[in-house]
Amino acid sequence: EVQLVESGGGLVQPGRSLKFSCAASGFTFSDYAMAWVRQAPKKGLEWVATIIYDGSSTYYRDSVKGRFTISRDNAKSTLYLQMDSLRSEDTATYYCARHRNYGGHALDYWGQGVMVTVSS
């Protein structure tokens, strides 16, 4: 059974940093691109970043470029999101998700999400 389990959320002050992790199991992690998607309270979904299967390429939405870093450790089957210079608008639930390998790049498995509140 595919499982994605995030950890590392919490309350953080503006300008500070936070790092999430997402532990994957039930599939060959190193075969799949992975993503982070966020959802502000009572709002829609917003793609944040994607990393390809071997970590050699990463993609970010403009609003987080230069502040967030997506990375992975295939030996540990773990995905990370390092978030620096946090802003109030980064407040959201962050989901780890797996990209499909074929038939487009839809996100076929999602974690339970981890909440981040950026506030002083």
Add this chain to the structure above:
Amino acid sequence: DIQMTQSPASLSASLGETVTIECLASEDIYSNLAWYQQKPGKSPQLLIYYANSLNDGVPSRFSGSGSGTQYSLKINSLQSEDVSIYFCQQNYDSPWTFGGGTKLELK
């Protein structure tokens, strides 16, 4: 960025009814369109990928169609467990963008 316009924003339907949700892309996304269902307090779940392919385990009453810039999700014979918010997403080009969501309620 490719803009995804989803309609309607909310929808009320009766059990057993057929409902359709539309998604319009701001440019051709060549069928790289996914539909997700998000139940209250839960993570999104993939229903449809590549415009019309049913994800594993998804009931056959869900179907997707469309091409170019226009896509739709149809739910036949609405069940109580289908009460959710539905999102479309283009995965043709980065940044992958989502529609604003359609909240489906029972009448």
